[in-house]
Amino acid sequence: MARVKRGNVARKRRNKILRLARGFQGSNGSLFRTANQRVMKALCNAYRDRRRRKRDFRRLWIARINAAARINGLSYSRLIGGLKKADVRLNRKMLAQLAMSDPNSFASVVGSAKS
Numbered sequence: 001m002a003r004v005k006r007g008n009v010a011r012k013r014r015n016k017i018l019r020l021a022r023g024f025q026g027s028n029g030s031l032f033r034t035a036n037q038r039v040m041k042a043l044c045n046a047y048r049d050r051r052r053r054k055r056d057f058r059r060l061w062i063a064r065i066n067a068a069a070r071i072n073g074l075s076y077s078r079l080i081g082g083l084k085k086a087d088v089r090l091n092r093k094m095l096a097q098l099a100m101s102d103p104n105s106f107a108s109v110v111g112s113a114k115s
Helices: 007-020 032-071 076-085 092-101 103-114
Strands: none
Touching: 007 032, 032 076, 032 092, 032 103, 076 103, 092 103
């Protein structure tokens, strides 16, 4: 059986990994075997953290809304419940933005939730 020379394919495969590992420190960015391990780990972390980022931002928005709501004399859960009853459809991102940038309009939103 004839021998298979796969120099072109193997080099492309290695270079693809080394391109992804560019910027990693030490041998993690220059040696194929360690770079391959680091790239696989980095891709796993990136996949996981794309989902985690959504959770983290939601937690941040809730913390900001809670702080601003308590300044206006209402807890977070009562504010959200009141907004649902008043049929005010503002998501948490927009509520947090209002609480940070425009406290007066946030106070009016809280007022509609109280009534």
